[in-house]
Amino acid sequence: MLAVGVLAGLSVLSLLTYGYLTWDSLGLGPGETEATRTGLGEELGAGAPSSQPHIIFILADDQGFRDVGYHGSEIRTPTLDKLAAEGVKLENYYVQPMCTPSRSQFITGKYQIHTGLQHSIIRPTQPNCLPLDNVTLPQKLKEVGYSTHMVGKWHLGFYRRECMPTQRGFDTFFGSLLGSGDYYTHFKCDSPGICGYDLYENDNAAWDHDNGIYSTQMYTQKVQQILASHNPRKPIFLYIAYQAVHSPLQAPGKYFEHYRSINNINRRRYAAMLACLDEAINNVTLALKKYGYYENSIIIYSSDNGGQPMAGGSNWPLRGSKGTYWEGGIRAVGFVHSPLLKNKGSVCKELVHITDWFPTLITLAEGQIDEDIQLDGYDIWETISEGRRSPRVDILHNIDPIYTKAKNGSWAAGYGIWNTAIQSAIRVNHWKLLTGNPGYSDWVPPQAFSNAGPNRWHNERVSWSAGKTVWLFNITADPYERVDLSARYPDVVKQLLRRLSQFNKTAVPVRYPPKDPRSNPKLNGGVWGPWFKEDEKKKKSDKSKGANKPKKNKNKKKAN
Numbered sequence: 289m290l291a292v293g294v295l296a297g298l299s300v301l302s303l304l305t306y307g308y309l310t311w312d313s314l315g316l317g318p319g320e321t322e323a324t325r326t327g328l329g330e331e332l333g334a335g336a337p338s339s340q341p342h343i344i345f346i347l348a349d350d351q352g353f354r355d356v357g358y359h360g361s362e363i364r365t366p367t368l369d370k371l372a373a374e375g376v377k378l379e380n381y382y383v384q385p386m387c388t389p390s391r392s393q394f395i396t397g398k399y400q401i402h403t404g405l406q407h408s409i410i411r412p413t414q415p416n417c418l419p420l421d422n423v424t425l426p427q428k429l430k431e432v433g434y435s436t437h438m439v440g441k442w443h444l445g446f447y448r449r450e451c452m453p454t455q456r457g458f459d460t461f462f463g464s465l466l467g468s469g470d471y472y473t474h475f476k477c478d479s480p481g482i483c484g485y486d487l488y489e490n491d492n493a494a495w496d497h498d499n500g501i502y503s504t505q506m507y508t509q510k511v512q513q514i515l516a517s518h519n520p521r522k523p524i525f526l527y528i529a530y531q532a533v534h535s536p537l538q539a540p541g542k543y544f545e546h547y548r549s550i551n552n553i554n555r556r557r558y559a560a561m562l563a564c565l566d567e568a569i570n571n572v573t574l575a576l577k578k579y580g581y582y583e584n585s586i587i588i589y590s591s592d593n594g595g596q597p598m599a600g601g602s603n604w605p606l607r608g609s610k611g612t613y614w615e616g617g618i619r620a621v622g623f624v625h626s627p628l629l630k631n632k633g634s635v636c637k638e639l640v641h642i643t644d645w646f647p648t649l650i651t652l653a654e655g656q657i658d659e660d661i662q663l664d665g666y667d668i669w670e671t672i673s674e675g676r677r678s679p680r681v682d683i684l685h686n687i688d689p690i691y692t693k694a695k696n697g698s699w700a701a702g703y704g705i706w707n708t709a710i711q712s713a714i715r716v717n718h719w720k721l722l723t724g725n726p727g728y729s730d731w732v733p734p735q736a737f738s739n740a741g742p743n744r745w746h747n748e749r750v751s752w753s754a755g756k757t758v759w760l761f762n763i764t765a766d767p768y769e770r771v772d773l774s775a776r777y778p779d780v781v782k783q784l785l786r787r788l789s790q791f792n793k794t795a796v797p798v799r800y801p802p803k804d805p806r807s808n809p810k811l812n813g814g815v816w817g818p819w820f821k822e823d824e825k826k827k828k829s830d831k832s833k834g835a836n837k838p839k840k841n842k843n844k845k846k847a848n
Contacts, residue, residue, distance in 0.1 A: 340432065340523040340653050341628060342585040344576065345645070346569060347394070347527070348621070349387065349441060349534040350610060352595020354602040354734075355562060356621050361602070362734070363559045364546060367570040368623075371587065375625030376672050377635045382683055382715070383593055383642045385610060385617035385727070387443050387467050389686070390592040390642055391529070395444070395456075396422045397646025397665035399684050401791065404799035407690050410445045412466050412478045413803035415820055417445020418456070423661060425646050426457030429525045432655040435459055435518060439510045440529030443467045447807065448820040454490050462489050462510045464503075464531065465816055471503045471531060471538040476816065484809025484816040493815045502540050503531045504561075508568040512575045520580035523653065528572065532565040535599045539564055558600025586626040586652065588645065593617060597732040604733055607769045612727025613685050613713035615769055630673045638678035639715070644668045684791050685713035690798055694724045696755035703778075705785040708757035714788050718764040721774075721784040723757055731768070760784070 355361050357369040358377070384390040388409035389400050395418070400406035403419055410416050418424075426436040438453050440463040445451045453461035464486045469476035474487035487494045497506065511528055518524055539560035546563065550556040569589070576582040594617040595601020596610045608614025622640070643665035650657055651667050666679040688711045697709025702723065706712075711724035760774035760781050774781050806819045 338433075338521060338523045338584070340434070341626070342520070342524050342526075342576075342581045343429070343434075343649055343653065344526045344528065344572070344585060344587045345394075345649075346572070346587065346589045347391070347440070347529045348565060348589070348591045349529070349531055350593065350596055350599070350601055351533055351562070351591035351621055352597075352601035352603045353591075353606050353616060353619055353621060354604045355533075355558075355595055359621070362550075363562050365562065365566045367566045367573070368589065368621075371569070371573065371589065371625040372623040374632060375587075375623050376629060376631065378622040378624070378640050378672070379635055380637045381590070381620055381622040381640045382618050382685070383590065383620040383622075384686065385593050385612055387441075387534075387592055391442075391444055392418050393641075393643045393664075394645055395424045395426075397425070397643050397661075397663040398422065399643065399664045399686070399791075401684065401687055401795035402662065402664065404796045406686055406795070407688050407798050407800045409467060410443065411803065412476070412816060413482065413807040414445075415447040415801050415804045415807070416799055417447060417451030419799070420450055423658070424457045425649060426525060426527070428457075428646075428650050428655050428657070429523075429653055430457055430459075432523075432653050434523045434525045434653060436525045436527075437461075437514050438527045438529070439463055439507050439514070440527075441467070441531050442529070446816070446818055447804070449491070449818045452491055452818065458527070460490060460514070462494065462497075463507065463529065464488070468531070468534050468536070470536060472500050474498065474503070482808055484812070484814055486816045488817075493813075493817065502538070502564070504564050504568050505540075507531075508571050511572050515575045515579045515581060518579075520584075524581070525649075525653075530565060530568070533558055533561040533601070535596070537561065537600060552600075554598070554600040555602075556600075583627050586624065586628060586649075588622075588624050590622045590642065591620040594619070602732065602734060605731065605768050607731050608727060608729050609732070612729065613711075613722055614726060614729055615763070615767060616731075617727065618685060618713075619767075624672050628673070631675050634675060636672055636675070638668075638671050639680045639683065640668055640671070640678065641665065641680060641683050644680065681717055682787065683715040684788075685715065687712040687788065687792055687795060689795075690800065692725055694757045697724055697757040701757055702785055703782050705782060706788055712788055714784055714791070715763065716784055716787060718762050719780055719784060720761045720763045720769075721781065721788070722759045723785075723788075725757075726759070 353359060355363055357365040358372055384393060386409050388405060392403055392405050396403060403422060430436055436458045438458045438461045442453050442463060442465050446465045449455060465488060466476050466486050469486045474485060476486045477483035485493060487497060507530060537554055537557035539557060543560035543563045547556050547559040550559060576585055594603045594610045603609060603616030606616035606619055608616035610617055646665045647657055647663055647667045648669050652669060668678055670676045671678045691711040693709040697707060699707050701708040706723065708723040713722045713726065758774050758781060759772050760777060761769045762773060809816050812819055
């Protein structure tokens with residue numbers, strides 16, 4: 289027993305000193321000794337195992353299409369490479385070009401035009417969040433007995449308490465509410481003087497966890513704790529939304545060792561961040577195996593959008609970057625790893641979109657999708673697991689009616705079917721159509737990350753045709769979007785414009801309110817968090833009701 293006590297003491301000391309790797313090296317879970325682990329194992333062993341799979345969805349932030357070993361990157365990602373090689377690589381997989389849109393579509397199974405979040409992202413100071421009338425994936429999984437946990441970046445709004453992750457279906461939440469922040473201090477300034485702390489445990493600021501631990505490692509520790517304390521015979525949904533590799537570009541020093549030869553400082557920092565993320569996912573996988581989840585688990589890995597070259601990311605050889613509707617902004621790294629797959633070690637080239645995870649995972653969990661929920665996603669499990677054809681034939685990448693209009697766009701350019709000044713993009717079978725202002729459109733080759741800088745990219749820059757607001761590409765034949773076919777195939781252009789018009793008829797109004805001064809963290813104890821109070825709304829409504837009774841009161845005064 290003395291030896292056990294010494295080991296327990298050493299494990300706590302190691303965690304504080306070296307981070308999350310020590311649990312695996314000691315074979316213990318956080319806060320455990322061999323004795324408590326044995327007791328816990330006996331307790332967890334009770335009951336028959338569930339036929340419902342454990343679902344682990346890992347979402348990386350701003351990882352570029354090329355930034356994984358199996359896509360030819362110079363950055364080493366042995367864990368991702370191994371998991372993907374043993375699973376199914378998704379090589380025709382699409383997300384949205386920015387953070388909030390991808391996360392909202394994953395958690396609802398709906399396009400942005402059907403949630404009102406079709407413009408930009410949710411800003412920290414906006415009184416906005418994922419609309420409360422939308423049923424979420426964790427809510428549906430809870431209905432069929434899942435324990436639901438979220439670790440990492442939320443970025444779906446928090447202006448009122450009802451918008452928080454724990455009110456949207458998650459049993460527990462540990463992470464950040466905003467889109468970015470310091471990896472060590474968890475502090476974020478939205479603008480000068482508007483700054484606050486952004487690390488939460490459930491509904492409260494997690495000051496106790498403010499120990500200067502790098503967020504990628506801290507989030508992995510939390511995942512290990514959840515897995516160590518849960519019964520593996522009962523189904524669990526783990527949504528792990530890592531902050532990495534989003535800016536600011538920060539990483540622990542030891543991860544720079546293999547990348548000192550990269551001259552470009554942003555690329556070097558980005559490489560170190562990705563190396564740390566790869567190691568973190570290895571530790572999550574080891575924890576799944578150690579605590580008895582792995583054999584009945586489905587691990588899904590995805591980036592939320594394309595990389596940002598100015599911040600070290602690479603989408604080569606795809607065109608464009610994060611924030612654009614070119615392939616470099618929306619075609620993502622993605623794979624599924626699971627012992628439950630039938631066609632392991634394969635590549636899926638069928639069309640898959642981030643909205644598809646909602647119906648796919650609910651079906652796998654033996655849940656029910658209500659008939660009144662109008663989903664845009666499809667159940668694509670047989671496509672992934674068995675290599676069958678995808679039920680999906682099109683993707684509405686987006687219609688953003690309030691994005692900066694293209695100066696030369698018009699109804700005439702859209703054959704009277706569509707106003708080409710509006711930013712939109714759609715994929716139908718092999719064809720992709722873009723209208724309006726689709727965003728930064730250069731191809732950024734790997735050599736751009738030398739010290740020469742962006743001045744040397746001129747040979748890949750695009751010379752725009754004057755007044756152009758419509759582009760058509762055959763993505764299957766030309767995935768790099770180098771040959772515009774809009775002039776050659778006007779009938780195809782018209783067909784896709786009509787499809788855009790049909791989608792637009794189903795759109796709900798855009799939700800993009802102005803900032804609210806009450807959101808300032810200085811008014812909330814220095815913390816980013818819910819500021820909208822229901823009682824304030826009631827007081828205002830009471831005042832307005834009172835304002836409707838002045839004549840009666842005045843008459844009384846006159847009578848007196």
